């Protein structure tokens with residue numbers, strides 16, 4: 001089956017969100033949405049999410065799922081806002097519990113912050129499958145960038161989140177708490193075991209040197225033949241060495257502090273104070 005895939009690119013965070021539709025009906029899902037955030041002003045905005053809502057309404061889609069490939073560290077999720085507007089269940093990987101435990105400590109969250117994934121409607125495990133109309137979604141656990149990362153395979157399309165990027169850009173970083181270059185290598189092999197003509201949709205694009213346009217779609221065959229991080233490294237150990245050396249040079253993502261606090265709550269803000277005001281924390285010297 002070949003699902004209809006509509007990408008939405010956010011230039012502020014280089015994130016690609018997707019609306020994926022059953023080709024035989026109205027049923028659809030949203031993957032990796034963005035809540036706009038002006039960090040300097042501490043102000044959220046729903047422009048990106050409203051663009052998706054307009055698309056859904058214009059095409060009369062029935063949103064059944066709002067899926068996250070992982071807890072993003074570079075943008076805030078708009079999942080609860082989209083759910084209020086469009087319905088659907090919010091899903092993420094089962095290992096979100098590990099991520100919540102790690103960052104619950106980093107942000108010194110009290111006992112009121114549940115670390116059991118209960119903020120989400122569904123926690124997926126490797127091998128789970130769901131139906132979106134007649135479109136079957138197979139869930140692959142593809143950890144490495146984070147321990148909870150998932151790839152959603154829908155017909156001939158795979159939504160790989162932050163594992164592989166475009167072939168000329170390579171692969172995702174593995175240096176966040178709980179990340180593992182060794183795990184990422186194994187996860188990439190799992191993705192590349194799909195048929196060669198499987199379409200690969202990535203979670204970000206940063207334009208590789210020499211490329212003028214943003215891009216997000218390749219195939220398993222193209223990734224095998226051309227991914228620069230895979231062609232440079234023939235064995236798992238070489239990949240791990242390359243990935244760890246590169247990660248040591250990367251700065252923290254600009255929005256990691258607000259993103260983690262919001263996304264580990266399924267996109268909900270922390271509880272307001274007694275006056276109804278909402279605050280995010282900045283942990284010093286922890287990340």
Ligand SMILES: [Fe+2]
Pocket residue numbers: 070071072073074145162
């Ligand atoms: Fe990410």
